[in-house]
Each structure stands twice: as structure tokens, then as C-alpha cells.
Amino acid sequence: MKRHSQQRDIILEEVRRSKTHPSAQEVFERVRPRLPKISLGTVYRNLEQLAAHGLIRKLELPGQQRRFDGDLSDHYHIRCLACGQVDDIPGPLRVQVRQLPATLNNYTILGHRLELIGICPRCREAAEANPAHEQ
Amino acid sequence: MKRHSQQRDIILEEVRRSKTHPSAQEVFERVRPRLPKISLGTVYRNLEQLAAHGLIRKLELPGQQRRFDGDLSDHYHIRCLACGQVDDIPGPLRVQVRQLPATLNNYTILGHRLELIGICPRCREAAEANPAHEQ
DNA sequence: CTGAATGCAAATTGTTTGCATGTTC
DNA sequence: GAACATGCAAACAATTTGCATTCAG
Numbered sequence: 001m002k003r004h005s006q007q008r009d010i011i012l013e014e015v016r017r018s019k020t021h022p023s024a025q026e027v028f029e030r031v032r033p034r035l036p037k038i039s040l041g042t043v044y045r046n047l048e049q050l051a052a053h054g055l056i057r058k059l060e061l062p063g064q065q066r067r068f069d070g071d072l073s074d075h076y077h078i079r080c081l082a083c084g085q086v087d088d089i090p091g092p093l094r095v096q097v098r099q100l101p102a103t104l105n106n107y108t109i110l111g112h113r114l115e116l117i118g119i120c121p122r123c124r125e126a127a128e129a130n131p132a133h134e135q
Numbered sequence: 136m137k138r139h140s141q142q143r144d145i146i147l148e149e150v151r152r153s154k155t156h157p158s159a160q161e162v163f164e165r166v167r168p169r170l171p172k173i174s175l176g177t178v179y180r181n182l183e184q185l186a187a188h189g190l191i192r193k194l195e196l197p198g199q200q201r202r203f204d205g206d207l208s209d210h211y212h213i214r215c216l217a218c219g220q221v222d223d224i225p226g227p228l229r230v231q232v233r234q235l236p237a238t239l240n241n242y243t244i245l246g247h248r249l250e251l252i253g254i255c256p257r258c259r260e261a262a263e264a265n266p267a268h269e270q
Numbered sequence: 271c272t273g274a275a276t277g278c279a280a281a282t283t284g285t286t287t288g289c290a291t292g293t294t295c
Numbered sequence: 296g297a298a299c300a301t302g303c304a305a306a307c308a309a310t311t312t313g314c315a316t317t318c319a320g
Contacts, residue, residue, distance in 0.1 A: 003294050003299050039302045062248060063195030065284060078242050087240055105222055107213050107253035113197060114249050118242035138274050138319050174277045179310065200309060
């Protein structure tokens with residue numbers, strides 16, 4: 001990030017504006033109206049760079065594609081088991097995951113990743129409307 | 136899993152025997168000596184099927200490829216930030232992540248995924264030997 | 271003998287990279 | 296004008312799928 005670029009500015013703006021933890025592809029689509037010639041490769045490069053510099057967060061989600069988050073505050077995420085939607089857990093966490101030992105298994109512990117799993121309101125309603133258990 | 140197959144039996148055996156949370160590719164390589172004609176597609180299909188039936192666990196790790204675990208006991212994993220190695224945390228967990236509310240953010244909470252992040256002994260030693268902080 | 275499981279190869283998806291060109295400092 | 300950033304297309308890695316063949320019940 002030695003030089004400045006318009007592409008990067010706009011990518012950052014769009015990630016910050018977005019409330020939905022967009023994937024690189026989604027950022028690409030959001031940016032395109034403003035920069036019709038931008039390429040997906042540029043979006044990837046800039047997202048990685050912005051994350052490396054701490055301007056956005058990179059969310060590496062189990063079994064899902066990478067997503068990005070413009071909200072830098074310390075917060076956890078919850079994922080819908082049914083539709084995969086990822087939401088923020090608002091406010092400071094209530095779950096206690098704090099008292100981690102300094103070492104475990106001979107590892108030096110640096111931190112943790114916690115993701116809650118649930119069913120989002122939308123999917124719950126759908127399930128109630130049609131209580132068939134497929135799969 | 137309506138019919139029986141030798142391939143599936145051997146895949147299950149090898150996943151159980153392995154202590155390293157193998158990827159599909161690694162399972163493929165472990166199975167190959169015993170079944171030289173097996174294809175990677177078959178390994179994928181059977182791993183998914185075994186996981187769906189609860190005979191093995193599927194580990195979807197953030198930003199990494201899928202891995203499988205023959206150990207069905209309730210345990211967490213720790214991942215080395217440097218080398219990506221995934222180890223079991225032995226014994227019942229000491230970290231408290233239990234008192235989850237029943238609903239949060241209007242989601243029905245079903246559970247959580249927790250992964251500890253640290254530096255494994257091997258990488259720590261390497262870092263001490265060569266204290267350059269690259270990237 | 272029927273349908274599930276296999277092997278093989280091709281297709282898909284998400285992401286990265288090489289390179290010629292444009293842009294910023 | 297040197298080095299970084301871009302656009303484009305091709306390359307890659309992990310996983311999935313279509314299909315003809317084999318195999319289990």
C-alpha cells in the first residue's frame with residue numbers, strides 16, 4: 001500500500017457501507033457501477049491489502065468463501081445453519097470465552113475464533129410454514 | 136449408504152487410524168496402497184457420506200481446506216497460526232463457552248464453533264532460532 | 271436384475287498470478 | 296521515470312458432477 005489508488009478508496013468505502021459481510025465477488029458487484037472497468041483480481045488484491053493493514057477485517061468462515069467486514073469493533077458472528085447468512089452479534093459478548101490459559105497442548109495461545117451457529121428468523125419461519133425435514 | 140462397499144470400509148478405517156485430521160487428498164493417499172484403483176471422487180463422496188451418517192466428523196476450518204476426524208468425542212481444536220497444523224485439545228474443555236442464551240439477535244442458537252489460535256511448539260522454536268518477523 | 275457405488279474426466283467455484291500497460295509519487 | 300497498481304486472461308486448488316460400468320443385495 002505504498003501508493004494511493006482510486007480503486008482502493010472505493011473498495012474500502014463500499015465494504016464499510018455494506019452491512020452484509022460481502023464476499024470479494026459481492027464487493028466487485030458493488031464497486032462496478034462506480035468503476036465499470038475494474039477487475040475482480042484488483043478487488044481481491046485490494047481487499048487482502050486493506051485487511052493486512054487493518055482497515056477492514058477478513059472473515060475466514062468454516063466451509064464458506066471468504067468474506068470481509070468493514071466493522072472493526074471486537075464482535076462475534078452468528079451463522080444460520082440453513083441459509084449460511086452471517087450476522088453480527090450486537091454489543092459486547094456475553095458468552096465467556098475469555099479465561100484462556102497461556103499455553104495448552106504445548107501451544108502458545110494467542111486467541112480464539114468463535115462462531116455461533118443457529119437458525120435465522122427468516123429460515124425459522126420458513127421451517128414452521130413447511131415442516132418437512134429434507135435431507 | 137444403502138449398500139455396502141469395500142472402498143467406504145477402508146476409507147473409514149484410515150480416517151480412524153489417522154491422528155492428523157487428514158484432508159480428502161490425504162485420505163486418498165492413505166487409501167491408495169490398499170485400493171490402487173480408487174478415485175479421488177469416490178473418496179470425497181464417501182467422506183461426505185460417512186460424515187452425514189455421523190461415523191466421522193467433518194472439520195470445516197476457516198480459510199483452510201476441509202479436514203476429517205475419526206475421533207467422535209466432543210473436543211475442540213487448536214490451530215497453529217504459523218504452519219496451519221490442527222491439533223486436538225485433549226480432555227474435556229476448560230474454557231467456558233457453555234452458557235449460551237437460547238436466542239440471540241433473533242436467531243435460535245443451536246451451538247457454536249470454537250477454534251483456538253496459537254503457535255505450535257515446533258514453530259515457536261523456529262521463531263526463536265530465527266527471530267525475523269516476516270510479513 | 272435393479273439401483274447404488276465406482277472410476278474417470280470434465281466442469282465449477284473461489285482465488286491467485288504473470289504480464290503488458292497505466293498511474294502515482 | 297521508477298515502482299507500484301491495474302486489467303485481463305490464464306493458471307490453480309479444492310470440490311463436484313455426468314456418465315458409462317461395476318457390484319451388492
